[in-house]
Amino acid sequence: MRPLNELLQTDDFTSRHIGPTEAEQAEMLAALGVSSLDELVESTLPESIRFGGELQVGGPVTEAQALADLKAVAAKNKVFRSYIGMGYSGTHVPPVILRNMLENPGWYTAYTPYQAEISQGRLEMLLNFQQMVMDLTGMPVSNASLLDEATAAAEAMTLARRQVKSKGNVFYVADDVHPQTLDVVRTRAEYFGYEVATGPANGDIPEGTFAILVQTPGTYGDLHDLSPIAERIHAAQGALIVATDLLACALVTPPGEQGADIVIGSAQRFGVPMGFGGPHAAFLACRSEYQRSMPGRVIGVSKDARGKTALRMAMQTREQHIRREKATSNICTAQALLANMAAAYAVYHGPEGIRTIAERVHRLTGILARFLAEAGVEVVTGNFFDTLTFKGDSVAIRARAEAKGINLRYEGDLISVSLDETVAPADVEDLIEVITGTRQNDQGQEFKVLSEYQHKFISGIPEALERTSPYLTHPVFNTHHSESAMLRYLKTLENRDYSLVHGMIPLGSCTMKLNATAEMIPVTWPEFGNLHPFAPADQTQGYAQMLTELEAWLADITGYDAVSLQPNSGAQGEYAGLLTIRKYHESRGEGHRTVCLIPASAHGTNPASAAMLGMQVVVVKTDANGNIDLDDLRAKAEQHSANLGALMITYPSTHGVYEEHVTEVCEIIHAHGGQVYLDGANMNAMVGLAKPGLIGSDVSHLNLHKTFAIPHGGGGPGMGPIGVKAHLAPFLPNHEVRPVSESHTGAVSAAPFGSASILPISYLYIRLLGPAGLKKATQVALLNANYIAKKLGGAFPVLYTGRHERVAHECILDIRPLKQASGITEEDIAKRLMDYGFHAPTMSFPVPGTLMIEPTESEPKAELDRFIDAMLNIRREIQEVQDGLLKAEDSPLRHAPHTQDDLMADEWNRAYSRETAAFPTRAQRAWKYWPAVNRVDNVYGDRNFVCSCPPMEEWVGV
Incomplete structure (x- = not known):
């Protein structure tokens, strides 16, 4: 029997997160001509950027232990009944939506459509x-x-x-x-x-x-x-x-x-x-x-x-x-x-249900308004819907409120109370007691909403402002009101989508990795979900502990000195990072430093973010290998030296390569008084191996919805916190309502900590993997990407590589020579992959006419091989066109994707068989994903722009 310490080590989250087994990793390493993951890293990463130490983060622990520990942290939050308002209301999540959408990976692991x-x-x-x-x-x-x-x-x-x-x-x-x-x-x-x-x-x-x-x-x-x-x-x-x-x-x-x-x-x-x-x-x-x-x-x-x-x-x-x-x-x-x-x-409530909820909220608010008027409380709100503001003794009222587990909004002697759909008559009675100090009405009788006051209310909506027009008239809002009907509608829509539950989503630059179930569970805990962002600090100690630990871990992983969790998307992180740079320059009397150098290969959000900060974008050339052209960088930095504010780079580069001269690039910018913003979109190729803050950059944003396991959700949510070096820390975003620092920089998001309720996902991701697991995840991400590049490189040229012909965590396949020889486009390949049961790689970014592939560390070798087989089979189909056996317009690639409607058609006039169309390899016979529609006409959609629900009869057969 194995010893106990060995048995305990088998309950290991890392082996669940990482797709290939140890034996499969050895086989893949052999295909690359190396003997270990460490050797792969040494042959891929420039020595100058490698981090040789161990990350100082929590874990690793088992899933059960991590959830138990986080539950204890969450218990430090006090979930009071919130009447604070300010745009945040209590709500009932219909269980059918909670279970079948929010908690369903078929919905939350899908990519942007x-x-x-x-x-x-x-x-x-x-x-x-x-x-x-x-x-x-x-x-x-x-x-x-x-x-x-x-x-x-x-x-x-x-x-x-x-x-x-x-x-x-x-x-x-x-x-x-x-x-x-x-x-x-x-x-x-x-x-x-x-x-x-x-x-x-x-x-x-x-x-x-x-x-x-x-x-x-x-x-x-x-x-x-x-x-x-x-x-x-x-x-x-x-x-x-x-x-x-x-x-x-x-x-x-x-x-x-x-x-x-x-x-x-x-x-x-x-x-x-x-x-x-x-x-x-x-x-x-x-x-x-x-x-x-x-x-x-x-x-x-x-x-x-x-x-x-x-x-x-x-x-x-x-x-x-x-x-x-x-x-x-x-x-x-x-x-x-x-x-x-x-x-x-x-859809579930429909127009009548929505109106009923609105009327109930307004009626209870009107009852409260009537009682306050009778009690002589000075209400300063005029016409109202769900919120009343009044004058009162805020100290006494607050003491009574908190004793009953109630939060109101206080501003001096002004107190506001906002009602929502979770409020019941008994809650209004509690509010009366909190506000007036008694449960009695003006006749000295105990106040009862249902028995005495249900008809005593003030209408806060004057007749001139009452809505008379209909709404939610489309059949979709008037059909699915029973749970059975709603459940089936949600399942019908889910079945029309491709997500990580179906297979690999090999999108370059987007890191569609495993969103582990254990990481997702805390999102719907009431201790995290039911807190108002402006609840008193003594009620949010659990959040404070978790966020503080997460900030420290992210700072250590990145090599920065401070982290702001406020930006709630990657683009917001870019904006916030450049904002700190601008504020830093201004603090030194150098507000004129507004020139921002950006490589030609950069993601489009980079120049857009710079423009929003009033910066002048100057493009830096890339060389034949896709790297920053150092000569052009030096020339541009020298030319704009007096006004140079920042350089924005992505590392590894947008081309999926570790550029050898990145530290020199940072030194050039610093020598001319600028700051370096390093886009963290490709952090999945760095965690545990290199740290942006040690390379020479001053600020980075992190896409938690990529590297740190928050799911993409079909196009969001995202999180884009920023890490900064110490000299930029005083300029991180603050918040007017709930200050998070002593900075004078304004807020970049509505809430102090952005989308706080999804941060437990990244917290658990780090804690479950621990230092060694995080490093290994990065190593296997490199292994999977290089394995695919090696296997496909003979059929589809890999556009850019780094040292020893290696790529980072993603690779770009150049389709342009094939397009010129056959007429088959990168879009044709992307659509044909659907017939093979795959989501397409990133198409025509960062280079037009290419496909960028990122397999992530979570994909098992069998899935990688299935994708490789599909791509090689597609290459054979392209060869048939090149050889003149089929014209491009007659090829299955041009007609892809193929649907059940195609196979069921009475006539089949294609130059290839129905079997070739829908079952191009044996894998599709074992399991088949069916696209919901044939290739969509983009030009027609833009020329005939309609963004409202079409008549139901148009959906027949979908």
Whole structure:
């Protein structure tokens, strides 16, 4: 029998996270001509960047131990009943949505729907989200989510500036907009050169105002009549931006019917937990004239090759990977999973259910208002929906509230209380006791909501503002109200999608690795999910401990001195990193340092982020091997030495190579007074092997939704915290409502710690793997990528390699020679891979006409070999075209993907068999993934732009 210490070592998470077994790793290493993972690293990484020590992070521990320990940490949080409001509400997550969407890897492990044919399910739910937002806000077009309400307001500000005729420079913000929104708006406005003015919503418009931001209901509860405001700003040739509440819009005349040009807000209260601030799906809806400048993703209706209705992401020419420094936004990740939850909530409840919830919330608020009036409490809120603000003894009221486990909002002698769908009559009775110190009414009788006060209420919505227009009229919102019907609808949509439950998603630059079940479990714990982001600090000690430990671990992994967890996407991390650099230069009297050098190969968010910080983008050439051209870098650094602010690089490079001269690159920039921003998108090739902060960079963002196991969720959530060296630490983002440092830098996200409720995923990922496991995960990521490059290199040239012909964690296959010889394109290969049961690699990025493959460490050797076999079989199909056996237009590659409709057709006039179409290898006979539609017509979709739900009869047969 084996000794006990050996038996204990077998309960090892690392072996579960890493795909290839030890024996398979040895076989793959042999194919690469090396004997060990260490030897592979030595032949791949430049010696100058290697980190030879051991990471100082928690673990490793077993899954059971990690969950038990984190549960004990979570227990330090105190989950009070929250009436704080400020854009965050308690909500009931329908169990059918909780179990079958939020907790379902078929939904949360899917990728952004760039490959529309295998994304029809989540595309349909995102289309539902857009329809829901358009209906409730009264606007003609909506996007498919943004990051949070505050950043949506900032995006709306810049959208308005681009669209209106006013030449002014003033952005007017009503003084009852949520304070966290104003904080983010001010941060964003500074480097666009806008002046932010504040005042009453219905006050005089300052001269030079190009847009007004009004919140209704306001942060203190007031409903505003928007029509007079719209008339004033339109007369000044400006725009009216309205931040609103979707539930209020069920009862109140929607902003679109009152003259709003842009409407933003959060869909959080539609079945998404508060989660200490996120993730939550924000929305932005606007006038039709604005749609081609609207930030974020838009789902559009098109058709496929058979003429069937099909969905796709529309108008992608707006996106930053194409427009770069001219992009309208640096938005990359959105909040797709949370938008899907909110849309599913609307589908499940339907218009009557939503109205009932809204009426119940408003009625209970009206009962509370009536009692407060009778009790002589001075209520300062006028018209209202769910929030009342009153004057009172905040010290005494707070003491009574906290004794009963209740949180209210306190600002001096002003106290606010916001109700939500979780509030019951008994809760209102508790609120009365907390506010007045008694449970009695003005006759000295015990206050009872149901028996005495259910008909005694104040209506907070004047008749002139009552909604009369219908909403959620599409059949999708009027069909799936029983749990059986909803369950089957969700499963139908899930079956139309490809996710990690089906197979490998080999996307370069996106790291679609295992999102372990153990890591996901804490997300739905109430101790993490049900906390308001502005709850008192003594109630959030569990979060504080976890976040502090996570910050320390990330700092050690990256070699930086401090970390901010606030940015809630990779693009936000880029923005925050450059923001700290700008603030640092200004603190030294060098605010003129605004030139940002960016390699030609950089991801499109890099130049877009720099432009948003008011920086001048100067492109640095790359050499024949895809590396930074050192001569051009030196010349550009010398040319702009007096004004050089930063260099943005990605390491390993966007081309998937460890550049040998990266330390020299950093030295060149520092010699000319600049700072180095190192994009952490490729951190999966560095953890445990190299540290950005030791290479010479000053700041990096980390994509936790890539390297650190937070799932992509079909296009979000994401998290993009930044690490910085000590000299930049004083300039990390702070937060107006809940300060997180002594920095004077404004907030970049609505919540102090971004999307805090998904941070337990990365926390557990690090703790489960521990120092050795993290390092081995990186080593196997390199092994898997180099194994694929070796096996496919003879059929598809690997475009760029580093030392000893190695790649990092991803490789680029050059399709251009094959395209020239055969007419078969990289898109044809991407679509044909669907027939083989795979999601396509990254297509035409960073080099047009290529495919970039990243297998990740989580894929077992059998899956790698299945992918290799598929690619080699596709290469043989291309050869048939090259040899003249088939014309390109007659090839299965050009007609891919093939659907069940193709095989069931009465006539088959193709130059190849049905078997070749759908079952090109034996693997498909054992298990077959069927694309929901044939190849989607992108041109038709853009020429016939529709972003609303089509009639149900168009879905017949989908």
